[in-house]
Amino acid sequence: MNSQQIQGFQPENMQIYPKRFQLLLRKMYQYHNNIESDAPLLYKAYKFAENAHKTQFRRSGEPYFEHVFETGMILAELSMDTTSVIAGFLHDVVEDTNISSNTIAEEFSPVVAELVLGVTKIGGIKFDSNQERQAENFLKMFLSVAQDIRVLVIKFADRLHNMRTLYSLPVIKQRRIAIETRDVYAPLASRLGMYSLKMEFEDLAFQYLEPEYYKALDKQIRSQHDEMERYIARFSDTIQDILKKKGIQTKIYGRIKHHFSIHRKMLRQNKKFEEIFDILAIRVIVPEESDCYAALGHIHSHFVMIPERFRDFINVPKQNGYRSLHTTVIGLDKRLVEVQIRTADMHHSAEVGIAAHWKYKESKTGTDELEKQIKWLRELVEALKSDPTNDAEFMEMLKIDLFQDEIFVFTPNNDLIKLPNGATPLDFAFNVHTEVGLKCLGAKVNGRIMPLNSPLSSGDRVEIITSNNYNISYNWLSFVKTTKAINKIRKWLRQNEYEQSVKLGEEILEKGLRRLKMADRLKEAKERFADMGFQTLNLFYQALGKGDITMRDVVNRLFRAEEPSPESESDEGGLSGLLKRTVLRTPQGIRIQGIENMMVNLAKCCNPLPGDVIVGFITRGRGITIHRSECKNIPKLQIEQDRFIDVEWDISGGKKFVTHLKIICEDRRNMVYDITDIIKDAKTNMLGINFELEGEIGYGNVAIEVESVKHANRIIAKIQKIPGILNIERI
Numbered sequence: 001m002n003s004q005q006i007q008g009f010q011p012e013n014m015q016i017y018p019k020r021f022q023l024l025l026r027k028m029y030q031y032h033n034n035i036e037s038d039a040p041l042l043y044k045a046y047k048f049a050e051n052a053h054k055t056q057f058r059r060s061g062e063p064y065f066e067h068v069f070e071t072g073m074i075l076a077e078l079s080m081d082t083t084s085v086i087a088g089f090l091h092d093v094v095e096d097t098n099i100s101s102n103t104i105a106e107e108f109s110p111v112v113a114e115l116v117l118g119v120t121k122i123g124g125i126k127f128d129s130n131q132e133r134q135a136e137n138f139l140k141m142f143l144s145v146a147q148d149i150r151v152l153v154i155k156f157a158d159r160l161h162n163m164r165t166l167y168s169l170p171v172i173k174q175r176r177i178a179i180e181t182r183d184v185y186a187p188l189a190s191r192l193g194m195y196s197l198k199m200e201f202e203d204l205a206f207q208y209l210e211p212e213y214y215k216a217l218d219k220q221i222r223s224q225h226d227e228m229e230r231y232i233a234r235f236s237d238t239i240q241d242i243l244k245k246k247g248i249q250t251k252i253y254g255r256i257k258h259h260f261s262i263h264r265k266m267l268r269q270n271k272k273f274e275e276i277f278d279i280l281a282i283r284v285i286v287p288e289e290s291d292c293y294a295a296l297g298h299i300h301s302h303f304v305m306i307p308e309r310f311r312d313f314i315n316v317p318k319q320n321g322y323r324s325l326h327t328t329v330i331g332l333d334k335r336l337v338e339v340q341i342r343t344a345d346m347h348h349s350a351e352v353g354i355a356a357h358w359k360y361k362e363s364k365t366g367t368d369e370l371e372k373q374i375k376w377l378r379e380l381v382e383a384l385k386s387d388p389t390n391d392a393e394f395m396e397m398l399k400i401d402l403f404q405d406e407i408f409v410f411t412p413n414n415d416l417i418k419l420p421n422g423a424t425p426l427d428f429a430f431n432v433h434t435e436v437g438l439k440c441l442g443a444k445v446n447g448r449i450m451p452l453n454s455p456l457s458s459g460d461r462v463e464i465i466t467s468n469n470y471n472i473s474y475n476w477l478s479f480v481k482t483t484k485a486i487n488k489i490r491k492w493l494r495q496n497e498y499e500q501s502v503k504l505g506e507e508i509l510e511k512g513l514r515r516l517k518m519a520d521r522l523k524e525a526k527e528r529f530a531d532m533g534f535q536t537l538n539l540f541y542q543a544l545g546k547g548d549i550t551m552r553d554v555v556n557r558l559f560r561a562e563e564p565s566p567e568s569e570s571d572e573g574g575l576s577g578l579l580k581r582t583v584l585r586t587p588q589g590i591r592i593q594g595i596e597n598m599m600v601n602l603a604k605c606c607n608p609l610p611g612d613v614i615v616g617f618i619t620r621g622r623g624i625t626i627h628r629s630e631c632k633n634i635p636k637l638q639i640e641q642d643r644f645i646d647v648e649w650d651i652s653g654g655k656k657f658v659t660h661l662k663i664i665c666e667d668r669r670n671m672v673y674d675i676t677d678i679i680k681d682a683k684t685n686m687l688g689i690n691f692e693l694e695g696e697i698g699y700g701n702v703a704i705e706v707e708s709v710k711h712a713n714r715i716i717a718k719i720q721k722i723p724g725i726l727n728i729e730r731i
Helices: 003-007 019-029 035-052 065-077 082-090 101-107 110-123 131-145 150-164 171-191 195-209 211-245 259-269 289-302 344-360 364-386 391-403 425-432 434-438 474-478 483-515 519-527 537-546 551-558 574-578 634-643 671-681 709-720
Strands: 251-256 280-286 325-330 336-343 406-410 416-420 440-445 448-450 462-466 583-585 590-593 600-602 614-619 623-628 647-649 657-666 686-694 697-706 725-730
Touching (some): 019 065, 019 082, 035 082, 065 082, 065 150, 082 110, 082 150, 101 110, 110 150, 150 171, 150 195, 171 195, 195 211, 195 259, 195 344, 211 259, 211 280, 211 289, 280 289, 280 344, 289 325, 425 434, 425 462, 425 483, 434 440, 434 483, 440 657, 474 483, 483 519, 483 634, 590 614, 614 634, 657 671, 671 686, 697 709, 709 725
Parallel strands (some): 280 336, 600 623
Antiparallel strands (some): 251 280, 440 448, 583 590, 590 647, 614 623, 657 697, 657 725, 686 697
8 A cells, every 4th residue: 555545544534533543543554445444443442441441550550551552553563454453452351350251242243252262261371391281271272273363463462562561570470471482472473474573572582581691692783783784774775776777676674683593593503793694684675576586686696695595485485474585695795694585565474474364354365375374273283182192292293383494395296295394205195195194115205215214305306105004103203203294193003002902802801701711791791891990891991902901800890709710810729839939040041930840932923032121921831931021912911911920031141042124125136135245244144034025115024143132233223224225123
């Protein structure tokens, strides 16, 4: 809107209003087409809030209404809609006065009342270092905000004015609010593209959290401020002259980077202020998008660019919608200057982020843009509602979404995919589709098969290799980076674990009662799950399958009056009769307390090695079988839990044990030779090797003799370094 249009809203139209309210209307007139018709309702809210808070004062001594008016003014500066500004005026009315939300709904609208209630709920949230409380409070905030993002923007405005007037509070409270602002509000503002808010939040928090550092840095900046301002003006004039000669009209704004940004550079680079060179930036505003690239070319033709600092956020916008060209050049006097090139609309969006789109809320385009920008928030809330996580998991996912930079990779069809920095091919697979991720076997990056945990880089072309079956591994959680991948993997593993536990629990109950000669009580046991403390039969089965309860617990609770079966424990009979007060040392290097004259075997299903945590299981007719504690067959053996005994390793050295290595690798010449060569160099006996191909992926099983877990791990580490090895693990 041009200056003549702004001047069209003359004082005679506004003279009935107080001067400060006129300032707010003028601010809103710059972006609001119907401000004259909305002015009476805005003024009604202004007076309503003024009357509601007329007896209230802040700690500083100023009327409380000053705060709510300034909140509304900040919302106007952010180009928010009339409803948001009204809610900003009224945001503390429900909490701090006896006026109800129903009254606000009647006087203004139900939407205004909902916004005020949303801000009130967030206002009751206190963030601290306690992870459990942090997670709970973040979730409360997001559940409220996900209904209407304006709730968060109003809270931002409220918090910003509170930070600007924080000086009047006690030091302890200053620190708590400043920490909350730095750790919660600043990253959220950044994630929503509201960079002007982010920078002010960070600087104000820095001022209260590290006052000595802030004062020292501020003094250094002030000492060079005039010189830096003169340099910015000189460099800006030079750029403007260059572009004017090329027929590109520009507006150029220069700035010194904000205090916290400079402080962070000093810490990251371990340098003093005078050693930091890239603290100046200019913004070149041009008429059209095509002018951005033309201007970039002309600037690069006059000044040397720093290649690794170039970013094209116009073709590839950030997830928060930010669009601009970034380049760093060696400017006048060989000084580094960051140059940002954008259109006026891009500039406005960069300053106020998501708030910029409210003026387009009547158009489909504006609605679509809003949905894009808050999609991540809605997805996070939905994921948490559908699959609750523990507090550590929630904070981990939130940190990923709030604090990581982005990379941009391509599908085989040249579609662009945005991922967080450090993302892997597996993250890419889940981004394409959940089923692609769950059935992922391997990946080609730029035409070459790469391990699933390989970090991707911007510009990579990624192709996912899938199978017909699910291939999920707990190990995946150790390297995926995206919220979606983490959530989907955990959800599948939990569901699969639940289903397996239910199936196993049902089997344990049936076989256990049969072994105790109580098979006729099976129907009764199934019907009495509530007597065991469970809401459903499946939860009862799950607890049995996981080992949370045992058959002894079931019999004692449900059939305690029954006579013990012949196979149950007694003083001399059953298994306890086997347990003598002796110590058995076996040729396999196993030490067992309380056993004599029994065979001992190492389980073929898990091939335990010295260094593994092990358990013993007494098997009828076959003595004691030694399993790794994490063996997949342990849950099945819990049907007869009283047959487990404690065992431990008793190795003097020199003994050899068989272990199997499961290898997934790229199909290439000499792969098997490279693997066997490492085994030979390790002076290890290889007992067998078998490989099968599925497409371009090889699946192998190698049996070798080793002395211990450490010995096996050394060989695994060497094989892992062979080019084309995608995964290797003991089985």
